[in-house]
Amino acid sequence: MADLERPLSPHLQIYRWHLTMALSILHRATGLVLAAGLLLLTWWLTALARGPEAFAIVRTAIDNPLGGLVLFAFTLAVFYHMANGVRHLVWDLGIGLGKEEAYRSGLFVLSFAGVATLLLWIAILAFGGGPR
Numbered sequence: 001m002a003d004l005e006r007p008l009s010p011h012l013q014i015y016r017w018h019l020t021m022a023l024s025i026l027h028r029a030t031g032l033v034l035a036a037g038l039l040l041l042t043w044w045l046t047a048l049a050r051g052p053e054a055f056a057i058v059r060t061a062i063d064n065p066l067g068g069l070v071l072f073a074f075t076l077a078v079f080y081h082m083a084n085g086v087r088h089l090v091w092d093l094g095i096g097l098g099k100e101e102a103y104r105s106g107l108f109v110l111s112f113a114g115v116a117t118l119l120l121w122i123a124i125l126a127f128g129g130g131p132r
Helices: 019-050 052-062 065-092 099-126
Strands: none
Touching: 019 052, 019 065, 019 099, 052 065, 065 099
């Protein structure tokens, strides 16, 4: 085989970034965030089952600005991953595959994730269920 002076496969410097590409990468990243969040959920449930002393440790970790930020980011990841997953299911039906439709559905996914996260946290904080 001749020695070629080009990459054997496409790489990120070749592609021009567009919304659907960024959302695809973000979908994978939020999947990782959700997996890490399940570890936190497991820690919380285990501490709850072990009793007040163990649960107090978890509350200390959660009831501070950094813990609140982590919970907010997890909530945003849940809503984004869910909405983008539904978007992919719709694509699997052959609907919305055009450039303009894909762009609009991407904007909808981002908007939905942001608005749903904010509404949920407003409700949590308004009814006293949020971090103290």
